[in-house]
Amino acid sequence: LSPITTLSRQVHEIGQPLISHGRVSVGGSDEFSDLSREINLMLETIDKTHDGLLQSEARFRELAELLPQIIFEMDVQGTLSFVNRAGFERFDIDAERLQRGANVRDYLIPEDSKRMDRGLADVVSGKKSVGDIYHLMTRDGTMMSAIVHTAPVLRNDHVAGFRGIVTDITERVILEEALIESQEYLQTLLMSVGVGILVIDAETHTIIDTNPAALD
Numbered sequence: 001l002s003p004i005t006t007l008s009r010q011v012h013e014i015g016q017p018l019i020s021h022g023r024v025s026v027g028g029s030d031e032f033s034d035l036s037r038e039i040n041l042m043l044e045t046i047d048k049t050h051d052g053l054l055q056s057e058a059r060f061r062e063l064a065e066l067l068p069q070i071i072f073e074m075d076v077q078g079t080l081s082f083v084n085r086a087g088f089e090r091f092d093i094d095a096e097r098l099q100r101g102a103n104v105r106d107y108l109i110p111e112d113s114k115r116m117d118r119g120l121a122d123v124v125s126g127k128k129s130v131g132d133i134y135h136l137m138t139r140d141g142t143m144m145s146a147i148v149h150t151a152p153v154l155r156n157d158h159v160a161g162f163r164g165i166v167t168d169i170t171e172r173v174i175l176e177e178a179l180i181e182s183q184e185y186l187q188t189l190l191m192s193v194g195v196g197i198l199v200i201d202a203e204t205h206t207i208i209d210t211n212p213a214a215l216d
Contacts, residue, residue, distance in 0.1 A: 007036060014043065070146075070166035076159060078104045078116075087166070092139040107136045109143075123150055124159050133169070145173040 014022035023040045064071040064084040070091075073082040080102045083093040093102055105113050112134045119132050131147045138144050150164035190197055196214030198207055 007039075011039065070168075071163070072104070072166065073153065073161060073163040074104055075161040076120075080104060081161070082163075090138050090144065090168075091136070109135045109137065111135075120150065120162060123152055123162065129164070136166075143170070144168055145170045 010022075010025065023043060025036065064082075067084065068086055070087040071082075071084040072080060072087060074080045080093065080098055083091070083098065083102075087093050091107055104116070108116060115132070116134065119129070123129055129148075129150045131149050134146055134148050136144045136146060145168075147167045147169055148164055149167075150162045152159045153161040153163055190211045193211065194213050196216070197211045198214050199209035200206065201208050
């Protein structure tokens with residue numbers, strides 16, 4: 001029974017959180033030594049897989065920190081677990097804030113919260129995120145318009161959360177609103193001016209637009 005006890009104790013010690021890359025050792029050339037070699041092969045495979053996952057996660061984190069877009073991860077309740085440097089700069093979300101429990105709804109305007117729930121439900125059902133526009137409050141109190149693309153985080157074939165990209169389109173939205181306002185102002189001016197105005201197609205010479213004064 002001594003080899004069994006030794007093997008069991010060594011396997012238990014390797015399973016402790018502070019022990020990594022451990023191996024078992026049982027002397028001799030019987031079935032117990034063969035079992036210890038098989039266990040060591042299994043542990044070596046686990047270590048390689050674990051190291052590969054760590055390297056993959058490190059590459060993701062390094063890339064996320066370099067991107068100008070905001071990268072985030074959150075659980076199904078909206079509690080944030082990761083935000084890259086761009087997110088910190090815009091929303092003051094650091095590791096301490098994440099540990100206290102930052103929720104994405106803390107930064108959304110109330111009108112967008114329910115719409116976000118519907119969008120996440122579509123993603124869970126298998127639909128592709130087309131990029132919804134949301135309005136968020138930044139660290140300096142200004143409003144940011146952003147396109148948000150999300151994807152589910154799967155664990156054991158179940159949705160455990162979401163990760164996504166936030167692209168700031170505030171300047172584009174402001175320009176579009178200014179353009180619409182300018183067009184509406186020009187249209188109102190053309191409709192109210194007492195001088196007849198015509199817009200004529202250069203090729204067909206047909207009238208394609210006019211104001212009431214011209215019609216009169």
